[in-house]
Structure formats: structure tokens, C-alpha cells
Amino acid sequence: MASPGEDWQDELRARGYRITPQRQLVLDAVRVLEHATPEDVYAHVRQRSPGVNLSTVYRTLELLEEIGMASHTHLGHGAPTYHSHDKPEHVHLVCRSCKTVQEVAPDLVGSLVDTLKDRKGFETDVGHLTVFGICEECTS
Amino acid sequence: MASPGEDWQDELRARGYRITPQRQLVLDAVRVLEHATPEDVYAHVRQRSPGVNLSTVYRTLELLEEIGMASHTHLGHGAPTYHSHDKPEHVHLVCRSCKTVQEVAPDLVGSLVDTLKDRKGFETDVGHLTVFGICEECTS
DNA sequence: CTACTTGCAAACTCTTTGCACCATA
DNA sequence: TATGGTGCAAAGAGTTTGCAAGTAG
16 A cells, blocks of 8 residues: 555566656655645755656646546645645545645545445545535634 | 426526527426536537527526536546536536446435545535546456 | 656636627516 | 726646657666
8 A cells, every 4th residue: 555665666566667767756755745736746846856847746736646646636726736645545625714734534434435436336436536625724 | 406397597697697499498408408518518408499509508507507507527538517406405426437427315425425524624526526537347 | 778757838628807899677 | 988808818836748869777
């Protein structure tokens, strides 16, 4: 599930991909930043290596998803946000009022998953579930 | 909740907005088409009135949301889809495999709403909830 | 060396905005 | 006739792509 240390390099090589400094930088950025947009990742990468191009970031993010090391979610209107699979799966709660995003454990939505499976035969992709609403802070 | 007949005109006027043929066309399109993207709405409107501009569609969709007659959801990567509030609230299930969208009754997610409220103090916006996964057809 | 990658620039999709003209109230 | 609305064109985000030069294996 998680990506222990540097195994990702073997994963890449095994699939015929190459290990490049750009890919390392992008992976690092996705791991460090959480809910990072491509632009966020780009900015972070460029702090360490100003020559890297935005399109390389896009291509690498796509690659990371393809090999299952990261995934993206649409948290509202703008750009999507990426997170690495080092961390356990989680559900996003997005507050419409203060725009903050909190992560909650997947078991909180277990009953939803079961209900959809039983009543609709639908297999929920919990890792991509985003719930919009108003957070505790903003309701009080 | 629903919009009985032509009351929306009073609603607009009451807020100082004007009734225009373009607005009627866009509202009709949103009501007829379901899960319509701005482009879908545009195409539908232009069948009846070729002169209407895309930016008018965008401006009108924004207006309809503002006065609570429609809302939009992000069903995946591309453009958002709009639906009118004539129909009861519903949750969207989007199949990653065949891309179909089904609507299910909000009570199916009642337990989720309760859990998030009790455990996180989070008020879920059920009307904007979209669940990604694999539908019954595609799992078999 | 050879194939995969990158940087660069251009193209693309989706959406917003400024402004003069037009039409509703 | 006074605003608010529309069409048009241009600008803006966000993302993708073609291609020549660079580099990992």
C-alpha cells in the first residue's frame, strides 16, 4: 500500500520507465505538500530546481497516477489536487464556507459503501470520495 | 422547493433582474437536459435561437444558481453539469468504467450524513454529493 | 548508442471580462 | 428613458502536444 523508501524506483524501472531528477522532485513534492495542485507542485519543485518545466510536472503527475503512487481529486472548481499513496486512503470533507479541507478515516463512510453496494450494486471508490458541506467551525 | 410553472419570473423580478428570452431558453434547457454542461445547454439553446452567445449561457447559469433554481456538480474531469431544482435533491453515482451517471435518493446516504454530523460536526451538502466507483453493470 | 525524457512554444479547452449596443420595465 | 442584459472579441486559467535536444540505462 504505502511506498517504503525508494521502492518506487524499482517500480518505475520494472515498467521500463527511467529515474530522472525531475521525477524524484515531483514525487517529493507530492509527498510533502498535501492536496497539492499541479501549480503547487511546480512551485515547490522549482525552489530546488528552477529549470524544471510545468509540462514535466503534468507528465510526471500523470505517470505517478498510472503506476498507482498518487491520485488526484477535484476539490471544488479549480485545479485538481494530488496526494501520494504513502498515506492511508481517506475521504475529503470540503467546507464551502471557509474552504478548508479535512481528511477523515474511510471507516466513517463504511455504512454508505455498504448501502450502495447492497441496494445499487455500486462499488464505491472511497479514496476519491469528496463530501461538500459546512464544517463545525462555520456552523457555530 | 420545486419551481411551480412560471413563478421563477416573479422571483427574478423581485430581485431586480429582468426576464429575457435568453434566460427563458437557458432555464428550459437546464430543465429538459439533465446533467447538462454549459456546452450542452448552449447547443440546446441555439437550436431554437441561433443568435445566443455562449457567455450569456454562462452568465445565466451563474444567475440560476444564485437565485437557487439550479446547481452544478463536478462529475469527473471535464466541465461541470447543471440541473434544475424542479426535481428533488439527489446524489450522483458516477461509474469510472462506463461513465454513466445515475441518480439515487438522498436517504441512501442518510447514515453518512448522520455519522459526519455526529462525529465531525460536519453538515453535508447532499445535493452536491458525487460518488465515484464502478456500477453494477461493470462489475459483473 | 538508443530509446525515453525534457524544455520550449504553440495549441487547446473551458470560462471570464470589458465594452458598445440593445431591450426590458 | 434608465438600467440591466447581450453579443462580440479578447484575455485568462488550466492542460496538452509536437518536436528537437538532452540523458539514463
